[in-house]
Amino acid sequence: MLEKLEYELEFITPAFIGGANSDEVSELRPASMVGMLRYWFRVIVGAFVESTEELFKLESELFGNQEKAGRVWVRVLNQGISTERKEYVLNERYERYLFGIKNGILIKKGSKFKLIVFTPKKYKEFTDYLIRFTLTFGNLGYRARKGFGSMDFDRKIEEIDIKFIKNLLRNTFDKDKRFEFTRNKEFPNISNAIFLKKKRIASNELENLGRIYYTFRRNGRENYKTVEYFTFIKDFLKNQGIRRIEIKNHMFGLPIMYTSRSLSCKKKIKGREKTIKAQAQLNWIQQVKNEEKKDNRRPAPFWISIKREMAYAVLFTSEFLPKDAEIILTAKGEFWEKCKKSNSPLTKTINNVNFDYSIYSIVENFLNRAGFTEKLFDFREVKDAK
Template sequence: MGMTKLRADFSIVTPLFMGGADPQSAELRVSGMKGMLRFWWRALAWSRLKSVDQVRSEEAKIFGSTEEGQSSVKIRLLPPKKTVPIKKKSVLSYNDGTDAGEGSIYLGYGLIEANGELNRRCLGYPIEDGALELSFLPSTPEDNIKSVEAALLAMGFFGGLGSRSRKGYGSFNLKKLTRGDETDPVFISPSDKDGLKRAILNLFDPDGRYKILRYDGLPPYTAFSKMMRIDILDTSDEPLRLLNSIGDKMMEYRSYRKEKNFLDDYKLIRDALAGNVIYNHPKRSIFGLPHNYYFSSTKESAKVKPKDHERRASPLFIHIQRMNESQFAAITAIIPADF
């Protein structure tokens, strides 16, 4: 019995901030893609294994580790025919050459200055005609191969590559997944919003190809559960403009002065500054930590960060999905875990 092979044809539909040892370089790297595939594999594995030790053990058997040794899958990148590096200090722009809006700059905070200038190089969008070839050792159990298939689908629906991938940059689109010499693909990317909804539901069908059950509780790490929420939002013919519209809405929603959505958060922080013991956390923690508060009336400030850590990533994932040559959809996934 020979090796089982998968081929994952992909595109990346928003600017990609990914590089190697030189943080100012911009390149597509198979090591980073493998790392992200492992992330989505773990997200799917928890509901099945329900043990961190078992998840680590099975992940190591598939992808390799110092304890388990060699990976049972070899991953090779067939690079896109053309990538366009965008230099540092260039201004982030749409494909028509106009400067990108405040929403897309906001979602790229840290990589992009307030005036739109890039703090590091990136690869322009879209990146087309890339592929991953995955070759599994003959001894690899069928269930393990299917678990990697499912992780590729999840990565294609919700994930991205490189820095700020949770904010929609480097959105990875799985165009087609084929297995060996089989003529019928395992997966073909849907071409409209209804097809996209069906494809996501099929991934989580407990009686479907991957028999994925959603965990009934709060996972200890980012993993799919009954507490997650997935939405297909706006559509547009331009992916970065679509991402910009989400950034605009997020800025508006988070604005205390404009929307007054988080009055309780400000009261909570005022109580803390007054010396009261607080047993709760700000609702805006959903957007990640740390975040800062400043009260102009009293000149007081406060910084909220996770206990024992400097940062906590947001459980909100933003992804831009191509449906056809002229339409893209925004997908958001809230995947909560023990905070």
């Protein structure tokens, strides 16, 4: 006999679930919700297991895998979902900056839907906690980490109690297992997380957050290039000797594309004159045995979720990049092919980049400046962890 859980949800910020530039209006599907639940399952349970194999075994018990079905069934009733596409779905300057593009398929803020979950009684209490945890701190869709796709609901998580979670795991999965809270830096989980919240004061929280994000990346100044651009990007683009390297914005996610304001040319393309600007990309690579070095993506280590009256932030301090990773700067775009035939930069490796915990203070400082100063949980204050 399955137990039924129901949640009434409302999008507080627009959600982009069809991909950033998709031409098709996407439905809100159960698979999207299950993907969210799987991620935050690892965040919670990853702090109480001894290996990733054990973690994925428990995850499969709940949600299934390629070999077997899970014990939890998710349904979405989305008759109240309203989707639209227009040239500029985000009208505010900093809201667009935070999102990164100007158009796309979106679910409008204010859209409501119902999430229905069926689960055996044995898993009901844990499943309810997982769903509430996920909806409190997580979002749905493109740019979810930066506040887009935030949903509000009743019974949000306001306390993270290690003892409660430990007992919940024992009662759900194995009464004979201790489920000790253990420090784990391999991937994002609550043993390396700081949970923060604040009371909303701005009518457009995304615009407010985008403005703070924009100026923070430019050392607190409007209409100013980032510290990376002034210390070495501009010299790289001009193929000049790099005198000093200062880097901090990689902590907001990689890759980062830089465009020169001054280095450009005009070319006729398909009968139209086009201004082509010089570009460079900051990214990271890792040498995998018997494989070529490849560019990779790395998301920002934080989540921001906006509610009607409150907003929540989670900062994960797990390993940002593998120990053998390298930060690289590479010439990108049409400029180097169409405008310059020689003397073009190729790739530069950025050495001695700091990846220890202190670098996360940059992101924590940003979150504090955005108003997230009230702590719900801080892994640094847990004294009895392994």
